[in-house]
Amino acid sequence: MTDADRILGTLDVSRETSERLKTLAEILVKWNPRINLVSKSTISELWTRHILDSTQVFSLSSTGTPHWVDIGSGGGFPGLVIALMCDEPGAPEKVTLIESDQRKCAFLRTVLRETGVQATVLTERIEQADPQGATVLSARALADLSLLFEFSERHLASNGVALFPKGANWKKEVTSAKESWSFQVDAVQSKTEQQAVILKIGELQRV
Numbered sequence: 001m002t003d004a005d006r007i008l009g010t011l012d013v014s015r016e017t018s019e020r021l022k023t024l025a026e027i028l029v030k031w032n033p034r035i036n037l038v039s040k041s042t043i044s045e046l047w048t049r050h051i052l053d054s055t056q057v058f059s060l061s062s063t064g065t066p067h068w069v070d071i072g073s074g075g076g077f078p079g080l081v082i083a084l085m086c087d088e089p090g091a092p093e094k095v096t097l098i099e100s101d102q103r104k105c106a107f108l109r110t111v112l113r114e115t116g117v118q119a120t121v122l123t124e125r126i127e128q129a130d131p132q133g134a135t136v137l138s139a140r141a142l143a144d145l146s147l148l149f150e151f152s153e154r155h156l157a158s159n160g161v162a163l164f165p166k167g168a169n170w171k172k173e174v175t176s177a178k179e180s181w182s183f184q185v186d187a188v189q190s191k192t193e194q195q196a197v198i199l200k201i202g203e204l205q206r207v
């Protein structure tokens with residue numbers, strides 16, 4: 001059994017979503033040697049380290065959120081995967097991906113076109129893009145929590161929720177961010193890595 005079949009077997013997603021995720025994986029494997037969408041050392045773990053890592057973020061959002069914005073999307077984790085889950089129960093109404101690298105944006109648009117999925121790709125810097133009013137904001141492997149909060153201040157709606165996958169250092173980042181921000185935080189254990197969590201942040205305000 002391939003990794004794809006094994007992971008898809010655990011995901012409880014439709015046949016259409018499975019096909020879209022397989023298309024993403026195929027295109028990524030083809031493009032990766034040219035534009036380094038994920039590090040070469042992790043390409044063999046594409047389904048566990050990247051795709052499953054992204055689908056678990058989907059499951060933490062509130063049902064049918066109006067506007068999901070993913071910043072620093074790179075090879076599409078988690079934002080493109082969220083967009084490809086558009087027919088799943090509880091999918092967001094609209095998805096926007098913000099990524100400054102033109103070649104990575106070309107990849108994101110190619111996968112969206114090949115899968116027939118609607119989402120907006122903004123080839124812009126996060127700090128310069130028009131404020132998006134995200135009801136859910138996600139970012140993986142982009143910046144420390146304090147900088148993510150500055151990006152959130154620009155793009156997150158006042159009642160919005162941020163979902164940030166974080167590694168073993170997450171407690172230090174939370175402590176440091178508390179010097180300048182007040183927020184609610186729930187650390188949800190990652191399904192893909194023992195020491196990792198997904199931080200679910202609400203009621204974010206500068207102090």
Ligand SMILES: C[S@@+](CC[C@H](N)C(=O)[O-])C[C@H]1O[C@@H](n2cnc3c(N)ncnc32)[C@H](O)[C@@H]1O
Pocket residue numbers: 037038071072073074075076077078098099100101104124125126127139140141142
């Ligand atoms: C380490 S990669 C992570 C990509 C993806 N989120 C993942 O987890 O695989 C960070 C991405 O953020 C993009 N990025 C970094 N700073 C940015 C900024 N200020 N505005 C827009 N994109 C940015 C980079 O081009 C890169 O593709």
